[in-house]
Amino acid sequence: MSDYTIAWIVVGAAGLGVCVALFLALRRWTAARILAPLVAATWFFIPWRFQDDPEHYAPAFVVLLFRGLFEPDGEPGVVGRTLALATAAAVAVFLIGIGTRTLVRIAGRWRRRQGRAS
Numbered sequence: 183m184s185d186y187t188i189a190w191i192v193v194g195a196a197g198l199g200v201c202v203a204l205f206l207a208l209r210r211w212t213a214a215r216i217l218a219p220l221v222a223a224t225w226f227f228i229p230w231r232f233q234d235d236p237e238h239y240a241p242a243f244v245v246l247l248f249r250g251l252f253e254p255d256g257e258p259g260v261v262g263r264t265l266a267l268a269t270a271a272a273v274a275v276f277l278i279g280i281g282t283r284t285l286v287r288i289a290g291r292w293r294r295r296q297g298r299a300s
Contacts, residue, residue: 225269227241228241
């Protein structure tokens, strides 16, 4: 196995660990318990080209940090916008799921009330 493969395995394990830790830490806040790991997974698992080499990628949030903090001429704008868009998409998926769940609950209650009224 190459060092590159091992690095992505470590990133995957760390991302999974962060998602599990967030899920377990947010026991009382059910909405945040789902949303926080979803956003963390989005940030950990979006690959981005790290240098000018098209064969090497890193997690987008790592590239954002390095370009924003450590490179004097770094341009974090594109990476930042991509992560913002991906985060917005994850939140949209979450809200669609919550909305669907709410509609199913409302429909179930309505059916039960209709059954009692007959």
